[in-house]
Amino acid sequence: MTDAVAAAARPGRPATSGVIRRLPEYLIIWVPLLLSAGHLVSFALWTIWISFTPSTLVPVSGWVGLRNYTAVMATRNWKIAFDNLLLFGSAFVLLSLLTGLALAILIDQRIRGENVLRSIFLYPLAVSFVVTGTVWSWLLNPGIGIQKLVNDLGWTSFRFDWLVNGDMAIWTIVIAAVWQSSGFAMALFLAGLRSVDADLVKAAQIDGAGPIRMYRRVILPTLWPITVTVVVIQLQFAISTFDLVRALTNGGPGIATQLPALVVYDLMFQRGVLGRGAAAAVMMLLILLAVLLPYAAWRYLQRRRATHA
């Protein structure tokens, strides 16, 4: 009987003691994870609920259906913000990708002072967006910035007034955002370039591939996964851009550089129409999901392919 008890307990003992031993780990990981997920999800659900209520200054209950959504979508502010997002999002992602890749390839040439250069290009990422926006708002202001400098140097007909030109102002945000985050793309690409299999490179060299062909045919194709990651991260940033625009143009001149995040903040906290602000926020969430869901699906397929292989 003692034997039976011992036999029954033996296989169990290591498992229970294992759980107890690992309890702190579970607590450390799961409690904050559940809390933050609950936090995020509950507030998202709450915002969705508010978007269907007639809330104005304070949240109230009630049901207005899709009226907040149609009201927001009918405003010129939202239309301009949405068009700007398409333009800004694609231009910013493309340009920061290309700049980052070019920088990474140049730095990858085993040059001297690589560490210093890498830090310099990464440094803008350490600056807050408000600072970036403010500095660029001075540089781009035609009365005190680049235009004035060039004019004072003698080229008096030089014009660079995008900041105060409604048609071009959105590009000033692209410039500042690319300056800020192409260093980040560079860092990821550089890591990718460094992890390319040396044998592959050697084999290509033996086959007589020149540097350009080597990059085009051998190295760059291996960077696909990194490219996708960079695009998704940058797109996420583009969709939620707020502080940069606020400091650089504050949505102006006029309402030419509105972006969805600005409209949400404006409706909720400046205009005192919480219901409409929540509706705009939910639409932003939908735009984000449109980017993130395909990415998640792609990751899933990749992993499945990897395990099958």
Added chain:
Amino acid sequence: MNKISRRTMLAGTAGLFVAPRLSRAQAVKPRLTVISQWSAGSDGAAITALGKKFEEKGGIWQHSPVPGFTTEMMNKLRAQIIAGDPPACSQLKGPEIAAWSKIAPTVNLDDLVAAAGYEKVVAPDLAKLHKPGGKWISLPLQIYATNMLFLSKRAMDKAKADKLPVTWADFNALAEKMKAGGVTYPIANGGTRPDDGQKFEASFAGMSPTAYRAGIMNLDETALKGPEIKAAFEQTRKLANWMDPNTGAQPYATHLKSFVDGDMGMLIMGGWAQGVLLNAGFKLDDFIITPGPSDNSKPVFLLNADAFIFWQRSEPDLQAGQKLMAQLVMDPAIQTMYSQITGSIPVRTDVDLSGAGWSDGQRTTAAALKNAVGNNQAVLSLAHNMAHENGLTAAMIDVITDYVKNKTVTPDQAITRLAEAVEGAR
């Protein structure tokens, strides 16, 4: 339905309890929790001076300023109201008083106002904003006109002009003369939203205060599409063409030096610019203040008034504090002290401005108000949130600021968009 009955009940209960409690509260030391946006400059100095007076009367003054735009202060107020802990008193102005009074119970100040005889000395349009539902729940503190015209003495010399412009035609002629005389930009402007809004409302009200009242204040559809508003948009475009195009989103104060130096000629701004100019080290001799252009030659006054609203609290010391604060705000001596610091004019129409503490600009403004009220030409400012609640105001300003900044928008397009914005925000 449910809500209204609860509100009525609260108001009824308040009426029952406030009066006896106020008399009993005399025994406790009055205390006041206040939030406002006034933290620095002349505004900060003025409210600090008010706090000192409150303390001299034996009260405890607890002011928490929330720097930035008024809306930032409102976000704090909203949070406190939702938490069930509103300040005893907060800054709030215009139609927002009526809107906010629906979300939390306020104090009925009728008895205190009657005891001070205050109603007789406040402009009727202004009084109406502070007693939504017929009861005084808030008290105006100081008044500004948003359409005062500041003329640079040096720019006037450059234009060889000495006559002050009265109508918009005079104004336009003077601007051309300044331009010809070497003033780079006849209009000194900022690039912020209220700045652009002020240009438009000064044009519209100055051309026809009646059409402004009907169109902008009462949102009458005919007036919103009439010939007067089109002329106002055309005048606004003229102003825009005389401005420095390089101004991004900077405030008007950026250009004060150019203005005083005569590189810019005229500033259409509220009376507060006087305080800002003096604070920046310029002299009263550097500029002239006159009422904004008015085509019928009688001053038009675009009203902007700061006010305090009183939120219901059950603590006896806070209730005593509210009573003391209300008495102070209505006191002519306190209003004099406050306006002399900020450059505004007192709400009370019976304050004598001939004393040494007042400037010519303030005397001109006060005379303009008296004149405008007499001729029914005192109207509420759109750009400074006196005509409508924030949501509607902001939607209208969107159209105006876009029109000022984007010169491809025609006046007719602006009129259509303004009507759409009004429709969409309702």
